[in-house]
Amino acid sequence: MFSSLRLFQQLACPDIPRCTRPHCLFSHSPDLPPPPTLVVPVELPTTTIPSSSSKTSSPSTIPAKRSVSSTSTPGLSKSQEPPRKQQKLAPNRAAPIPQQPTTGPPVLRANAALSIIPIPVRQAMLKTLYDHFAILYEAILPANPSIASEDALRQEEEIYKKSNKQSYRVAVIQCAAALKRRKTPDTSSHPSVGTEEEVQARAEALKSRKTLRVTRTNLEHLILSREDLELWGFLLDIPDGVGGDQPSLENKIAQCDRCSKSFLVKRKDEAEECIYHWGKPVSRTVSGQKVRVHRCCSRPAPDDDGCVRGPGHVFYESKPELLHARHAYSFLKSSPSPATVLDVAALDCEMIYSTSGLRVARVSVVDGAGKEVFDELVRMDEGVEVIDYNTRFSGITEEEYAKAVLPLSSIRESLDTLINADTVLIGHGLDNDLNTLRIVHTNCVDTSIMFKHPAGPPYRKALKDLAREHLGITIQSGGGTVGHSSVEDSIATLDLVKWHLLNRPKPKPRESSVAGSSSSRAIN
Incomplete structure (x- = not known):
């Protein structure tokens, strides 16, 4: 047995005089004071109940639940209180989540326990x-x-x-x-x-696109049907009437395509200043609410004040009979093709505003391999004067336009050596380019239709957005110039077709549809 250290002999036995232990650890000496009594302070709040006889009578008290006071015991701080029952609380959703810094050196967010590298x-x-x-x-x-x-x-x-x-x-x-x-x-x-x-x-995708030559054979399934051409507003027949009998609307009333005001059509030097928004209204979310604002200046739409001053009011016509009256439509030639005629060509045009409406001022064509084969400026027809060069979008300045020599009729004759009725024309919003060239054509591939907009017709995705999404490039950014480049746009359009051919396999036709199409050809 171990010997006792008599550590408790200075304490009086708490069981005196009832202690029956033969060898008690505590002292039984009568000189020691009794053990202290543990006192737990209790706060008894009172609730005052008004007397029925008088509001000023003495209140009666009702005992409430006991609560331990954190200040009643000296030396006991709030942090030393006995812990309450732990509860599972929902995370504080209002607390900010740590964000990765947008500038400066980034911070690695990784689990140290799972990383093989410190x-x-x-x-x-x-x-x-x-x-x-x-x-x-x-x-x-x-x-x-x-x-x-x-x-x-x-x-x-x-x-x-x-x-x-x-x-x-x-x-x-x-x-x-x-x-x-x-x-x-x-x-x-x-x-x-x-x-x-x-x-x-x-780099590998670019190499694949450059080595791919687009031909009519691999484009057959992408050529728009007559029904699709009608759905998307392509002109299939030449309008009635004498073409080109009203080339200009100078000194006549028209509605401004920019500010929607009626105005007297005047050439650039005599035109009245136009104040307008060049950006179309778009929907944006501001403070949780959707609002319509102008894309150019973010002002609420509609806004009549405008944010840009133009050299003059301009107008735009879309009815085929009016376009035919300004300059006559015609089909591409279907005669035997010379050796220079392309089976596939990507085409794009840049337009400026004139007293004849929106007219073509530059035409660019590339072949199926992406090689530039035609790029010419177009001079306005006799009696047609420029109102606005539309440089923000066309990229054409007054100095560049001064170099234009050939009118549209001569440009069409030059194009006849490159494209004919059998050529598959590729474009983005190709119906607009054909209208401004006054060409009626049915062998068409349109990337704005090929890459469908989520909202369906008549909505179309912008060429700039498609190029960024599928080709990883930015076009129409200006670079060293201002505005678009019809050569750049036509190459981007062709590259989108190449991307489609490489990444979206040709759909397999059903037997019934094949049979139906062959029978329809036999009937025709």
Whole structure:
């Protein structure tokens, strides 16, 4: 047995005089004071009940539930109180979620327990990648402040997935060296923008498109039927009446296509100033509510004040009989084709406003391989004067238009050596280009119809949006010039068709539909 240390001999036995233990640990000496009594303070709140005899009579008290006061016991702070029953609470949804910084070096968000590379090492390598992307994107960072941070994060993730502990650092160093060798991009759609895998994938896709030559054979299933042509507003027959008998509306009343006011048609030097919005109204969400605003200045629509001052009021005509009266429609020639006629051609036009309405001022054509074969400026017909060069969209300035020599009739004769009735014409909103050229044609492929808008007809996706979505390029951004380029647009349209041929296989025709189509051809 262990010997007793007599540590409790200074304490009086709490069971005196009833203690029956033969060897009690406590002291039974009568000189020691009795053990202290534990006192638990209790707060008894009172509730005053008014007396029925008088409102000023003495109140009666009703005992309430006991509650422990945190200040009744000296030295007991609120943090030292006995914990209440723990409850499972819903997360605080109002609390802000940590966001990745939009500028500056990014912060790696990764689970340290699942990462085979220590997080501090990965963060240091991420910072290295960011520094190299920031130097590479120096010219485009002001317009895209988060692009270096976002690409660095994706690049680090690509390297991490393909590496192990031994190869990770080396892979990052090699990637940094590759970034140094890239060409400096001047736009966000430049081939040098993106991670290594993204740049390589774009290069391979571009190579595939360049080697693909579009022919009538691989376009057969994309040529619009007569029903589709009618649905989308293509002109299938030449309007009645004498064509070209009213080439100009100068000194006549028309409605402005921009501000909707009635005005007297005047040439550029005599025209009245027009104040308008160049951007169409679009729907945007502001403070949780959808509002209509002008895309150009974000002012609420409608807004009659306008945000741009134009050189004059302009008008636009869409009725075929009116267009025919300004300049006659005609079919493409169906005579035996010369050796220069193309089986496939992508076409685009730029238009300016004149006293004859919206008229063609530039025509560009590329062949099935994407090679430019025609690009000419168009001079207005005799008696037709320019009102507005529409430079914001056409890219044509007064100085450039002064170089135009051939009128539309001569341009049409030149086009006859390149395209005829059997040529498949490719375009985006091709019906507008054919109307401004006064061409009636039925072998058409239209990318604005091929890539369907979610809302269906008559809505169409913009060529600029389709090029960014499917080709990864930005067009119509101006670059060193202002406005669009019909050559650039025609090449982008052809590339969209190539992308469609490479990525969306030709649908297999059903036997019944094949039989029906062959019988219909036999009847015709």
